[in-house]
Amino acid sequence: MTAVRPEQRDSYDDIVWDGVQHSYRPAPDWQTRVSPSLVxxxxxxxxxxxxxxxxxxxxxxxxxxxxxxxxxxxxxxxxxxxxxxxxxxxxxxxxxxxxxxxxxxxxxxxxxxxxxxxxxxxxxxxxxxxxxxxxxxxxxxxxxxxxxxxxxxxxxxxxxxxxxxxxxxxxxxxxxxxxxxxxxxxxxxxxxxxxxxxxxxxxxxxxxxxxxxxxxxxxxxxxxxxxxxxxxxxxxxxxxxxxxxxxxxxxxxxxxxxxxxxxxxxxxFARKLERIPDCTLSDVLYFDEKLPGDRTTHRVQFNITKQGSRLIIDNVGTEDQSEGPNGFTYMNFAGIVLGVIAQTTLYEQTFAIGGAERQIDFRPIPGTLSCCDYPAAVSGSVLNVSSAYMRLMNMFSRLMACDPDLVGDVVVSGPDIPLTVISGSDERGYPFGTALTEASGFGGGARSYTDGVETSGASYIPLIRMPNIESSEQFYPFLVMYRKEAPDTGGAGRWRGGVGMEVAITPYRSHAIDIVTNAGGQGVSTNQAVGVFGGLPSPTASYQVLVGTDVRDHWAQQQVPRDVADLSRRETLRLRGKSNGTPLNAEDVLLLIVCGGGGYGDPLDREPERVADDVAQGYVSRAAASELYGVAVDDSAALDAAATAARREAIRAERARWRTVADVFGPGTSADTSPSTGEPTRLVHESVAVRDEGERRVLACARCDRVLTDYRDNYKLGLLVDQAELTTLPRVEDPRVLLDEDMVLRRYCCPGCQTLMTVEVARATEPVLAEMVFTQEGSR
Structure with a gap:
């Protein structure tokens, strides 16, 4: 089905949002059609x-x-x-x-x-x-x-x-x-x-x-x-x-x-927006698998234009909807925006999102993956809503970081939910079914001043809770062998994302159990949560079925294994993000690994003592401490200060050899020169400041003061970039096992001081994304 583009109509306002083909959106005169009897x-x-x-x-x-x-x-x-x-x-x-x-x-x-x-x-x-x-x-x-x-x-x-x-x-x-x-x-x-x-x-x-x-x-x-x-x-x-x-x-x-x-x-909400310079933010994410086995990715883009005290939000750049459960409707498009606002910029207003909605113009294009038209399959793709929600949370983080009074409320995105649905019949033949709530046992995103919370649950469900194991086992014919926090599942950063959870489940007195997997975004192929301001993404979630284990032999010895490494098995099945009806037999074990939130800031800025403590507590492995944080610890997690200094210097030297953005993507289109304003220097990013440079208004590195670009340019054009394999992230397996398209981890750093400024996951063929471009010369 082809999307209805604005240029194909006289006006965007001519679209008929009637709830039949397009979603329902009340017209400005909707009250004229309310019955007079309803007063x-x-x-x-x-x-x-x-x-x-x-x-x-x-x-x-x-x-x-x-x-x-x-x-x-x-x-x-x-x-x-x-x-x-x-x-x-x-x-x-x-x-x-x-x-x-x-x-x-x-x-x-x-x-x-x-x-x-x-x-x-x-x-x-x-x-x-x-x-x-x-x-x-x-x-x-x-x-x-x-x-x-x-x-x-x-x-x-x-x-x-x-x-x-x-x-x-x-x-x-x-x-x-x-x-x-x-x-x-x-x-x-x-x-x-x-x-x-x-x-x-x-x-x-x-x-x-x-x-x-x-x-x-x-x-x-x-x-x-x-x-x-x-x-x-x-x-x-x-x-x-x-x-x-x-x-x-x-x-x-x-x-x-x-x-x-x-x-x-x-x-x-209007007052907070007025304190932020006018700008346009964009972000791109991808949905895997329009149907099970599909090996292509599907592009979704969000754009937020901030003008004065108002926001205009559209989805230009998003692919048309296609067959299969891979998109969502207008209600979710608006819902993720308002939900993020309720949690980040209006939390003190007790979730009165109707007030914020008055300041927003929603302009999604119908017939696209983020504003599907009837008769798209949308029930099985609902987890893509959470993927989009998390990306919007990072966009608002970048927006809020432009104001010193709002930056303290920045929260990096949490991960997607790797939903796992089981169904079947118990020993008496009675049918049962449920979504495993263990899939929401993931870590929270980092904040601008502290780490994310370990196994905190979905950030978009502030009061989420996970039922006791005993409650789940009372309802359903399975045993939860263990739940435990999993190392290296949070995104690395100056402040790291909280870690997620590993859970192992096996049938118990069941006649039959089948598994349906339903992961959002690219949650099992490339990464989970995305970091901000140089923070790294969290790794992929994982569905595995350990086939033909010796778990019952352990029971016979009155033992419950505390790690699947203690089990023998005939084979291990890695399930895709979308799958239907994988059997879980009596001697099989379902292993679900749920990840954590994204990181905030350059991992090399994290104090080595914090990293050593993370290793000691089991949140970060020694290998990740060295590779991502540049921190050396021994077998007892004791910090080696000299080796750490040398390792970090080596990482910065490696970054200095990265290529310029122009070399990789070609020269970008530069904006007209922005005149100086005489306003003082201020941060618009964890590591980017806006200031005058002679007669120009520019964006400069806040660490070394190197000029990056004109004020109204894409600041990435002044950075160095590296396109790395996704396996650079711990726990991530080669995405090519699931995808035919090459996905890369792009890391951008300052040419002067090598501070990591932003990270993105993208198709290798895509140009550099302008994630934030200012449109008003220096004033608020």
């Missing part, structure tokens, strides 16, 4: 005092937290226990007032769903008190079909006062593969079923005919029914608590607090 409650107390505002702001926040608690208490699913959901309170007209501290992109679909309901369904079947609606359509409000979105109107005195909503992962709603992540689906018709928005609860009464229709699609109808009831109960609870709050404080006072929350978030 908005817009009463506002103009005299809201600050104390009452703070009380109500925290009350609304706790309603979301208690909403989450309702889901986890009522559901029988380990997925819900891991907080694989999010919830929101919305204004009467569908603006996202406040989301919870859970999966940050998930509930971005709620405003889309709510406005769709009001625009399309308010006449028939109508929207009344006690109603609850359900949708799993990715072209309206669901991340993918398994992230079922529930929304309920909240009425006060007969008028529509607000909405409450949740979106949560349900395990199985049909499709050609158990679990809902079919990797071999060519299009939507092999995916789990889509539910267009419909009214499931009518005036407080659950419609049994529609619930039966819903349950009928699942291989595990009882679990799905329980999860569904939990979601409905959560919305009903939140609606009731919001109504009680209106009774206690008065609806106009609560509405005034809601308005102020959004206005505060908008103004805070």
């Amino acid at each position: 908005f409650d817009t009463r506002v107390d103009e005299d809201l005092d600050p104390v009452t505002f703070e009380v109500l702001r925290n009350r609304l926040w706790t309603i979301n937290l208690a909403h989450a608690d309702t889901l986890t208490r009522m559901s029988g699913s380990p997925i819900f226990q891991a907080y694989d959901f999010n919830m929101s309170i919305l204004t009467e007209d569908g603006e996202n007032l406040m989301s919870g501290p859970f999966i940050q992109y998930l509930n971005t679909g709620s405003p889309l769903l709510v406005r769709y309901l009001m625009e399309r369904l308010s006449d028939s079947p109508g929207i009344e008190e006690g109603d609850i609606f359900l949708a799993s359509d990715p072209w309206i409000g669901a991340s993918h079909q398994m992230d079922v979105c529930i929304a309920a109107p909240v009425f006060v005195d007969g008028k529509l006062f607000a909405w409450v909503s949740n979106a949560a992962q349900q395990y199985d709603l049909g499709g050609i593969v158990p679990g809902g992540w079919p990797q071999n689906a060519p299009d939507i018709f092999s995916d789990p079923i889509i539910f267009r928005p419909f009214k499931l609860v009518e005036r407080g009464v659950l419609r049994p005919d529609l619930e039966e229709m819903y349950r009928r699609q699942s291989r595990l109808p009882d679990m799905v029914a329980l999860d569904l009831r939990a979601q409905l109960a959560g919305c009903r609870f939140a609606a009731q608590r919001l109504q009680e709050t209106c009774e206690e404080f008065g609806a106009p006072t609560v509405k005034a607090a809601m308005r102020k929350i959004l206005d505060n978030a908008q103004s805070a």
Whole structure:
């Protein structure tokens, strides 16, 4: 399918975002199509005092937290226990007032769903008190079909006062593969079923005919029914608590607090943007395997243009969608941006992302991998959303580093989730299935002032948790042999990424188990998280099936192996990022290695004592300490200062021999000379400063003061570059085993002092990427 490009239309604004072929985006005049019978409650107390505002702001926040608690208490699913959901309170007209501290992109679909309901369904079947609606359509409000979105109107005195909503992962709603992540689906018709928005609860009464229709699609109808009831109960609870709050404080006072929350978030976000120089940021990532066995890569690009207090975000440079589960819809495109903003630049505003959204123009091209049109297969590619989320986190890190007050909030990306889904039947023949939550046991990205947290979980799920081993083993017929932190799984840097986890699982009293793998981006072929400002990427995740082990012999001796190295095996299977139905037999072991976050800054800037301590604690191997950090330690992890100084000097000497960017990629196009401004020198990067050089405004190395480029040029054009094999990173195997295209690790350093300034993973044939170009001469 060919993407609809802006130049093929009179205007980008002519695109019809109707939720049919393209995703649904409410038109500016959408409210003119709302039924007159649906009356908005817009009463506002103009005299809201600050104390009452703070009380109500925290009350609304706790309603979301208690909403989450309702889901986890009522559901029988380990997925819900891991907080694989999010919830929101919305204004009467569908603006996202406040989301919870859970999966940050998930509930971005709620405003889309709510406005769709009001625009399309308010006449028939109508929207009344006690109603609850359900949708799993990715072209309206669901991340993918398994992230079922529930929304309920909240009425006060007969008028529509607000909405409450949740979106949560349900395990199985049909499709050609158990679990809902079919990797071999060519299009939507092999995916789990889509539910267009419909009214499931009518005036407080659950419609049994529609619930039966819903349950009928699942291989595990009882679990799905329980999860569904939990979601409905959560919305009903939140609606009731919001109504009680209106009774206690008065609806106009609560509405005034809601308005102020959004206005505060908008103004805070706008003020932060105004402090950052105008610029355009770009980043490129790749998705592997449009279908299992595909050996090509698929390009995705994000561009952020910052102008004054606004952002324009597009996906120009992204490939057209193709067959197979390899892309996502508009809801996710907007969701990853708003989720990153909620965590990085608006965390003090209690996730009031609706305020930030007022300052953003989303302009993705439909029909592309990051804004798929119907009927693309999108359920099995949902992990590519997390890959894109992490890349956006690094883009905002570069943006925030331009301001001294924001650089302290910089967080480097975490890794992708190497999702592992198992399904089968237990010893009694009963079917089961689940996504292994161990896949989210990875390390966090480094910060601008400290290391990432070890095995912290997904950074885009602030309150993520992993169920106890005993809970998983109670539900499913397998044993978790061990979980442990894995060395060299975090990205190296001045501040290193936190390490991830190694876990080994084997069947126990199961009749049959099959494995579906679903890794995002290039998470098992080239790298996981990407670093910033010279920080290195974390290595690849790994799926391995150890076939025909002697694990049962160990059990017979009342031993549980603590490392797979203790097991013999007939063979070891390395699974691809996308695979369906690999059997896990009684004597087999699944080994899953989950990685950590990206690094921050040049690894040679890390204090040698910290590296020696990392080696002593098992976070970094001796080999990586030498190769990446230039630190020499002995067998007992004691630091050898003299050898370290010599090793680091040798690494810098090697960097000095790298080629200029012009030699490798050809001369770049230079911008017109930027005139000097008289403004003081300031950092716009960990190692790049903007300053005057005579009559010019330039970008210079902050370490040695060497001029790199004009202020409005791509600063990489003034650097040295090395294109290395990905196997330079520890734990990374040759990507050519999985890919036909050559991928390289590009490292760029200052020609003067050899400080590593930026690192990227790219196709060998691609030109140098302009990751950040300033567009306004020296002023803010």
